[in-house]
Amino acid sequence: MSKCRSCGEAAVIDLPRHNANFCSEHFLQLCRRQLSxxxxxxxxxxxxxxxxxxxSGGKDSLALWDMLIDAGFQADGLYIGLGIGDYSTESxxxxxxxxxxxxxxxxxxxxxxxxxxDIPTAAGVTGRSPCSACxxxxxxxxxxxxxxEGYDVLATGHNLDDEAAVLFGNTxxxxxxxxxxxxxxxQAGNGFGKKVKPLVRLxxxxxxxxxxxxxxxxxxxxxxxxxxxxxxxxxxxxNVLDSTSPGTKASFYLGFLDRMRPLLEHSASITAPGSxxxxxxxxxxxxxxxxxxxxxxxxxxxxxxxVRMVLNKKARKLFDAQWGSQHGD
Amino acid sequence: MSKCRSCGEAAVIDLPRHNANFCSEHFLQLCRRQLSxxxxxxxxxxxxxxxxxxxSGGKDSLALWDMLIDAGFQADGLYIGLGIGDYSTESxxxxxxxxxxxxxxxxxxxxxxxxxxDIPTAAGVTGRSPCSACxxxxxxxxxxxxxxEGYDVLATGHNLDDEAAVLFGNTxxxxxxxxxxxxxxxQAGNGFGKKVKPLVRLxxxxxxxxxxxxxxxxxxxxxxxxxxxxxxxxxxxxNVLDSTSPGTKASFYLGFLDRMRPLLEHSASITAPGSxxxxxxxxxxxxxxxxxxxxxxxxxxxxxxxVRMVLNKKARKLFDAQWGSQHGD
Numbered sequence: 001m002s003k004c005r006s007c008g009e010a011a012v013i014d015l016p017r018h019n020a021n022f023c024s025e026h027f028l029q030l031c032r033r034q035l036s037x038x039x040x041x042x043x044x045x046x047x048x049x050x051x052x053x054x055x056s057g058g059k060d061s062l063a064l065w066d067m068l069i070d071a072g073f074q075a076d077g078l079y080i081g082l083g084i085g086d087y088s089t090e091s092x093x094x095x096x097x098x099x100x101x102x103x104x105x106x107x108x109x110x111x112x113x114x115x116x117x118d119i120p121t122a123a124g125v126t127g128r129s130p131c132s133a134c135x136x137x138x139x140x141x142x143x144x145x146x147x148x149e150g151y152d153v154l155a156t157g158h159n160l161d162d163e164a165a166v167l168f169g170n171t172x173x174x175x176x177x178x179x180x181x182x183x184x185x186x187q188a189g190n191g192f193g194k195k196v197k198p199l200v201r202l203x204x205x206x207x208x209x210x211x212x213x214x215x216x217x218x219x220x221x222x223x224x225x226x227x228x229x230x231x232x233x234x235x236x237x238x239n240v241l242d243s244t245s246p247g248t249k250a251s252f253y254l255g256f257l258d259r260m261r262p263l264l265e266h267s268a269s270i271t272a273p274g275s276x277x278x279x280x281x282x283x284x285x286x287x288x289x290x291x292x293x294x295x296x297x298x299x300x301x302x303x304x305x306x307v308r309m310v311l312n313k314k315a316r317k318l319f320d321a322q323w324g325s326q327h328g329d
Numbered sequence: 330m331s332k333c334r335s336c337g338e339a340a341v342i343d344l345p346r347h348n349a350n351f352c353s354e355h356f357l358q359l360c361r362r363q364l365s366x367x368x369x370x371x372x373x374x375x376x377x378x379x380x381x382x383x384x385s386g387g388k389d390s391l392a393l394w395d396m397l398i399d400a401g402f403q404a405d406g407l408y409i410g411l412g413i414g415d416y417s418t419e420s421x422x423x424x425x426x427x428x429x430x431x432x433x434x435x436x437x438x439x440x441x442x443x444x445x446x447d448i449p450t451a452a453g454v455t456g457r458s459p460c461s462a463c464x465x466x467x468x469x470x471x472x473x474x475x476x477x478e479g480y481d482v483l484a485t486g487h488n489l490d491d492e493a494a495v496l497f498g499n500t501x502x503x504x505x506x507x508x509x510x511x512x513x514x515x516q517a518g519n520g521f522g523k524k525v526k527p528l529v530r531l532x533x534x535x536x537x538x539x540x541x542x543x544x545x546x547x548x549x550x551x552x553x554x555x556x557x558x559x560x561x562x563x564x565x566x567x568n569v570l571d572s573t574s575p576g577t578k579a580s581f582y583l584g585f586l587d588r589m590r591p592l593l594e595h596s597a598s599i600t601a602p603g604s605x606x607x608x609x610x611x612x613x614x615x616x617x618x619x620x621x622x623x624x625x626x627x628x629x630x631x632x633x634x635x636v637r638m639v640l641n642k643k644a645r646k647l648f649d650a651q652w653g654s655q656h657g658d
Contacts, residue, residue, distance in 0.1 A: 171500055171581075172570070172577060172580070172581045173580065173581075173584060174581070174584035174585050174587070174588045174589045176588055176589065176592065230574075233570070233573060237566050237569060237570060240566060240569075241501070241562070241566060244562060245559075248501060251501070251502065252500075252501045252502075252503070255502060255503035256503050258503070259503045259505055260503045260505065263505065263592065263593065264592065
């Protein structure tokens with residue numbers, strides 16, 4: 001049986017990139033150190049900052065919230081009801097229970113109640129990919145609430161796998177503007193609040209293990225609308241490489257921040273955005289509504305389109321297996 | 330049955346990244362155009378330049394030589410006998426036959442006759458990976474012969490798959506110095522001759538098809554010493570991505586040249602190399618022998634080590650299946 005590198009007790013997890021096994025206690029210690037290193041290396045926030053955590057009910061965001069509280073930070077949660085059928089219902093219930101059990105403050109925005117649409121309907125009406133409509137809406141609402149409620153910083157649960165996969169996609173396309181903007185910290189400015197990703201040094205698998213060890217219940221299923229998107233394809237490709245050479249994923253992402261990003265920064269173009277004439281949020285110009293307000297305008301009040309209707313064949317098959325096919329057709 | 334996009338006749342090949350099928354004639358035309366575009370876009374050489382083609386007996390280098398002659402260029406071949414058992418024997422025989430049948434001039438260097446070692450022995454004695462010892466030796470000898478024999482340019486058969494895989498490896502490590510140097514043309518200077526890669530716009534599969542259509546016999550087997558190297562792993566990963574989104578590989582490599590490389594160039598550090606006190610070749614300093622001369626010094630005259638002896642378990646298994654296990658143990 002494998003033993004913990006730190007104490008020699010029975011190990012509960014092997015971490016090939018650290019070439020070691022760990023018991024529960026020393027695994028948690030390793031996670032705490034990686035979190036702490038990310039927070040200080042990238043100057044994310046201080047102990048007296050008020051942090052708003054964007055929580056989805058998945059392992060990453062709940063683990064992040066738990067880790068921040070565990071480390072003594074002041075962190076409230078923000079959950080957005082995206083209206084993705086049973087997936088959203090379950091996510092919301094799990095998130096609320098997590099907050100209640102720990103006496104934490106959870107803010108909520110229901111996108112249908114407040115803006116008159118939901119993600120499946122937005123995808124169906126506009127023909128955008130669901131992930132694109134969802135990302136746009138979440139970025140807007142998270143930033144809006146964080147600034148309105150006076151938080152110093154918004155923290156999201158993007159982990160190393162997420163960031164490496166996004167970097168991988170931007171690199172395959174050599175999208176220099178996106179590469180320039182990819183960072184674990186986006187400073188406040190141009191009308192946007194500060195955003196940080198404290199989990200960039202921790203993997204998806206480590207976050208799942210954190211939840212298991214800490215007894216955190218989370219939504220295990222991937223979002224049914226994300227099935228087959230490129231982000232998941234890039235994650236798979238990186239995992240294949242990482243299984244052959246453990247640490248490939250981490251050195252790809254952290255090496256980018258260390259060695260490539262500095263070369264891109266000094267040639268960065270500065271955009272001077274205006275503000276949306278409708279909601280006041282930062283926007284490319286002041287001449288027309290921001291992308292979120294345009295989405296609201298197109299989709300708000302539209303007859304609701306069920307999740308299953310906007311899935312491709314592959315996603316629908318998985319959806320039926322996970323959630324049953326009775327949910328609207 | 331699928332039809333040629335150009336003439337409607339029966340197609341012999343489908344090219345997903347061009348979203349089309351082609352008959353033999355129009356496939357060859359497409360290859361000729363891609364070759365011609367690479368030569369002119371990257372200013373590789375002119376009609377009156379004397380070209381030396383580095384030929385291995387594999388599909389890429391033989392196709393390249395054939396394409397250059399076909400396009401009216403003056404191109405001689407250079408074959409290096411690397412001493413990799415039956416693989417080298419077969420490669421040499423195929424290359425000589427190719428040249429003889431077409432009345433082309435083939436230069437030859439046998440590394441054991443001229444330098445007293447072979448690649449398996451060099452790998453065994455030094456503990457270097459075979460691919461590293463081989464690459465070092467080939468670069469040195471190709472450049473040396475091209476300059477001594479007065480060729481204007483050395484052309485190698487690196488195709489789009491090769492270059493994309495090298496770029497992929499350099500990107501995963503964010504090796505900025507290697508990224509800076511990765512180009513389809515290396516200009517003459519610092520004691521080195523000009524080097525070009527005319528096949529950078531054509532894939533491995535297209536080169537195999539060129540050989541089939543043109544009736545070129547080539548060594549089908551990969552080098553037995555290359556099995557399991559990272560280069561092949563990166564090729565596989567890119568092929569998986571390309572099969573999902575045809576054109577990913579091409580846009581990754583060509584997009585790098587187009588958008589990222591220009592950003593790296595102006596911050597390039599200039600090395601002012603010396604020359605090797607032993608062979609006179611360009612080297613980092615003039616104080617010690619160049620890497621090739623050091624390799625010769627360490628390995629020359631050493632008792633010959635058979636290929637099979639320096640293979641890892643996986644490579645040995647494949648080797649035995651392809652070449653038989655009687656070759657030395």
